[in-house]
Amino acid sequence: MIASHLPVLVILIPLLGAVLAALSRHGFAAWLIALLASAAMAAASLALLFRVQAEGMISYRIGGWAPELGIEYRIDAFNVLIVVLVSVVALLTMIYARRSVLAEIIPERIAWFYTMMLLCVAGLLGIAVTGDAFNAFVFLEISSLATYTLIALGRDRRALVAAYQYLIVGTIGATLYVIGVGLIYLSTGTLNLGLIAERLAGIEGSRALIVAEAFIAVGICLKLALFPLHAWLPNAYAYAPSSAAVLLASTATKVAIYLLARFLFTVFGGHVDVGALPIGAILIVLSVAAMFIASAAAVFQNDVKRILAFSSVGQVGYITLGLALANPTGLAGGLLHLVNHALMKGAAFMAIGAIVLRAGTAKLDELSGIGRTMPWTSAALTVAGLGLIGVPGTSGFVSKYYLILGALEAGFGWLAILIVASSVIAVLYVGRIVEVVWFREPAEAARASREAPLELLLPMWVLAGATIWFGIDAEWPAGLAAAAARQLLGGAP
Amino acid sequence: MRFDIVLRVATKFMLAPLLLFALYVQLHGDYGPGGGFQAGVIAAAAIILYGLMVGLGPVQKIVPSALLEVLIPGGVLIYAGVGVVGMLQGGNFLDYNRLAQDAVHGQEWGVFLVEIGVFMTVSSTMIAIFYAFAGRRRS
Numbered sequence: 213m214i215a216s217h218l219p220v221l222v223i224l225i226p227l228l229g230a231v232l233a234a235l236s237r238h239g240f241a242a243w244l245i246a247l248l249a250s251a252a253m254a255a256a257s258l259a260l261l262f263r264v265q266a267e268g269m270i271s272y273r274i275g276g277w278a279p280e281l282g283i284e285y286r287i288d289a290f291n292v293l294i295v296v297l298v299s300v301v302a303l304l305t306m307i308y309a310r311r312s313v314l315a316e317i318i319p320e321r322i323a324w325f326y327t328m329m330l331l332c333v334a335g336l337l338g339i340a341v342t343g344d345a346f347n348a349f350v351f352l353e354i355s356s357l358a359t360y361t362l363i364a365l366g367r368d369r370r371a372l373v374a375a376y377q378y379l380i381v382g383t384i385g386a387t388l389y390v391i392g393v394g395l396i397y398l399s400t401g402t403l404n405l406g407l408i409a410e411r412l413a414g415i416e417g418s419r420a421l422i423v424a425e426a427f428i429a430v431g432i433c434l435k436l437a438l439f440p441l442h443a444w445l446p447n448a449y450a451y452a453p454s455s456a457a458v459l460l461a462s463t464a465t466k467v468a469i470y471l472l473a474r475f476l477f478t479v480f481g482g483h484v485d486v487g488a489l490p491i492g493a494i495l496i497v498l499s500v501a502a503m504f505i506a507s508a509a510a511v512f513q514n515d516v517k518r519i520l521a522f523s524s525v526g527q528v529g530y531i532t533l534g535l536a537l538a539n540p541t542g543l544a545g546g547l548l549h550l551v552n553h554a555l556m557k558g559a560a561f562m563a564i565g566a567i568v569l570r571a572g573t574a575k576l577d578e579l580s581g582i583g584r585t586m587p588w589t590s591a592a593l594t595v596a597g598l599g600l601i602g603v604p605g606t607s608g609f610v611s612k613y614y615l616i617l618g619a620l621e622a623g624f625g626w627l628a629i630l631i632v633a634s635s636v637i638a639v640l641y642v643g644r645i646v647e648v649v650w651f652r653e654p655a656e657a658a659r660a661s662r663e664a665p666l667e668l669l670l671p672m673w674v675l676a677g678a679t680i681w682f683g684i685d686a687e688w689p690a691g692l693a694a695a696a697a698r699q700l701l702g703g704a705p
Numbered sequence: 706m707r708f709d710i711v712l713r714v715a716t717k718f719m720l721a722p723l724l725l726f727a728l729y730v731q732l733h734g735d736y737g738p739g740g741g742f743q744a745g746v747i748a749a750a751a752i753i754l755y756g757l758m759v760g761l762g763p764v765q766k767i768v769p770s771a772l773l774e775v776l777i778p779g780g781v782l783i784y785a786g787v788g789v790v791g792m793l794q795g796g797n798f799l800d801y802n803r804l805a806q807d808a809v810h811g812q813e814w815g816v817f818l819v820e821i822g823v824f825m826t827v828s829s830t831m832i833a834i835f836y837a838f839a840g841r842r843r844s
Contacts, residue, residue, distance in 0.1 A: 220798040228785055234778035275791070275799040327778070 218260045219272035219285040222295055223338050225253045226302075230330035239322030243310050246326040250303040253333070257292075257299040264292045271343070279343070279404045286343030286406065290547075290696040294340040294470045297551055298463045301558050302333045304671035305462075309455035311665055312565050316367050316453045325365055329459060332358035336467045345393045346403045348471060349386065352435070356382045359464060362456040363448050374447035381434055381444040388431030395424035396479075409479050428475050429491055436468035438495075438532055439502030442525040446513075449521035450574075454565025457517065461524055462558035466550050469528070473535050473547075477700040495536035496627070502529030503634035510641040516564045516574045519641050520557065523600055526638070527553045530631070534615055542618020543697040544690065549611035551689055552682060556599035556608060559675035563593035566664035566672065571657040576645065581654030582661065589664045590649045592676040597642035599679040602635050607682035610690065716758045723751035731824055735816060741823025748824070749831030761839050770836060773829040780826030787818045 214221070229249025233242040264270060264287055272285040287295070309329070317325050335355025339348050360382070364375035397403055399420050400411040415421065430441075437445040445465075449457050476491065503526055510522035531553065534546015566589045567582060568574050583590035599608040612631060619627035663669075682689050727748035734740035756764035787799070794803035801815025802808040 217792055217798065224785065224789070224798065228782070228789075231778040231782045231785065235775065235782070237774065273797055276797045276802060 215259070215263065217272075218256055218263065219270060219287050219341050220274065221256045222253055222260060222299065222341060223334050225249050225256060226330040226334040226337065229253075230327045230334060233323055233330060234327040237323050239314075239319055242323035242326040243306070243313070246309075246330055247303075247306045249330060250299070250306045250333070253337075254299040254303040257295045257337075260287060261292050261296050264289060279407060280402065283347045284343045284404055284406075285341045287341055289692070289699040290473070291340045291470065293547065293551065293692050293696050294467060295337055297554055298333065298336050298340065298467065301462045301554060301675075302329075302459060304558070304674055305329070305455055305459045308458065308562055308565070308668055308671040311668055312454045312569055315569050317365055321365060325362070325453070325456075328358045328361045328365075329456065331355075332362060332459065332464075336463055339467050339471055343405050344403050345396065345405055345408065346390075349390050349393060352386055352389065352471075355464070355467070356386065356435075359448075359460060362460070363452040365456070366451040366453050368451045370447065371451035374444075374451045378444040378448045381441075385431045385434030385441075388427045388434070390431075392424040392427030392431060395420045395427065399424070405474065405479055409481075412479070425475075425480055425491070429472065432468055432472040432475070433498075436465045436472060436532075437525055437528055439498055439506050439525055439529060442502070442506065442528075445525055446518050446521040449524065449561075450515055450517040454561070454568055458558055458561040458565060461520070461561050462554040465524065465528055466554050469531055469535070469550060472532075473700060476535065477538075481700075492536045492538060495532050496624075499529040499533035499536060500627070500630055500634075502526055503533070503630070504637065507634060507637040507641065511637065511644065513641075514576050516567075516576055516579070516645060517561070519576070519645065520560050520564065523638065523641060524553075524557060526634070527557070527600065529634075530612065530615060533627075533631075534618065537615075537618045537622050537624075538701070539618055539621050540694070540697050540701060541614055541621050543700060544694045545611050545614025545616075545618050547696050548614055548686075548690055548693040549608075551693065552599065552607035552611045552679070555675050555682070556596040556606070556679045559592050559672055559679060560596035560600070562668065562672040562675065563589050563596065566668045567593075567661075569668070570661035570664055573657055576648050578655060578657045580648055580652035581650075581658040583650040584654050585658050585661050586663050588669050589672070592669075592672045593649065594646055595676040595679055597645060599683070601638040601642055605680065605683050607679050607686065607689070609683055610686040614690070712758055716754055720751055720755060723754070724748060727751065727828075731820065734820055735813065741820035742827050744820075745824045745827030746831060749828040749835075752828075752832050753835045756835060756839065761836065765836070768832055770833070773833045773836070776825045776829035777833065778826075780822040780824070780829070783822030783825065784819050787815055787822070791815070 226249055229245050233245045236242050236245060270287040273279065274283040274285065313322055313325060332355050335351045335358060338351030338354065342348050342351060360375045360379045363378060364372055393403065396408055399415060399418050400408050402408055402411065412421065434441045449461055452460060506522050506525035506529065510519045510526065513519045513522060531546045531550045534542050534549060537543065564574055567579065567586060570586060571579065571582060573579065599606040602608040602612040612635065616628040616631050619631065727744045730739035730747060731741060731744035752764065752768055791800040791803060792798050796803050801812045804811040804814045
């Protein structure tokens, strides 16, 4: 019986966990609930993955209503990849969170913190599994509202400003998205993504649809922090509590990218008239701008969290570039980079969170020689950094390799050169971190700190280990990404 | 504000009808305009009005913050719980058809219960927001 409810269970478990964590009103109990809920959720999403691989697309009707009337959850090779990614990263984050939350959040807010973490995960998974455009908006709001709260819980007072800035921008993004959805509903009379795709084919060159596509694309691009709509992201990641930053950096923008891809390919992909909008060309330009300008901005930051945040904006560029190429290899490369970047950025933010826990600072000039006293943490940070550059032997190399192949396949030789050239900028900002951490004499902060506790190192090294593992043996993730790309390019689901 | 005679008298007249009207909107939501959201806001407005009249201390004796912190997640729990009961009865999540002897009654019960959850969460959230703003001290 449970197997048939898996699509809704992956949302229901974190949602109920959030409610119980809030009711418990006790820090440790809330953490335990969050951990158990995340473990159950990760197990459910892996079971879902195996079911999708065995049976193909799964449809689940909420309340038993037909897709025309009600909400349908639809799991295919593409979104099951996102579901597994989000839930596994969420589980690792919960293991990591306990110690870092104790140090960063005032005790009576800890239960609320875990409530918000679980609500955020429930919202993100909801966006991924739902096959309904408006339901996706509701989940987008659930995850966003939880995210604003999470950021505002940060220790630094600037966290409040960062959260407020993100609230304004995020709300504008969600509003643009829902305007677009409204226009689609006007033209097609349905909110179900599959049905929209079917009915769009029968509509002749409606201007409302072009406007809808533009609204939806811009709205989601605000959420995924595509350059130049990224201004909210660096502060949000830098001032959020460490464990919240891990979750957000590795999952939040990824789910927004999923939603963008879903609309561009599954919904609008089958319709030629709307294709007149040169979204692909715009995406390529903005992606390349992100790869260069945001990465260059990362070089000039002093706070390691801000370096990583600007690097995230740059790395999002590679993923959207994969979407824009829209050929099987390039798209698979983009999706593979989505997964790989989530893993390595998760490891990097876990490492800097552990450094903040022990040394009390994330400022690069105060972290000289921290590698001597925190070797494992610094090594994880270095591995993640090498992944961001795309050094062979790390997963970043594999996904960039696919992207370059995709660019060549599309006939854009210059794009392949730009991908390589932009990686050089990553060498600069990762190099700065590596130089300060390993090759300088230990400063005061480094001498005063010791290695992070095992419960922080363990999830950190699972992610860092995955970065290396998927760099050497990329068959499993690359297979999943290729299946997802085939699903997307195959037109309507 | 405590000694403003107009506010005091007007509030005393309005409090009971406001709460009654909230119940009407809540229970009549099946047949006419209304439902948990609207009723929750109306009920919260009554409490907030009382709070404006008597101040934060006395109103928190009637509706303590601790109660709100149970009611806010409690409403979500009721909503999701009704959905889970639908699953346990052999339907999909939020399938109300099997909650009672036939589908029509089941839907009626399902919506009724779910709206109670909505009422709880909406009204207590509104009051909690009021407390948060009213409780702020100038630093």
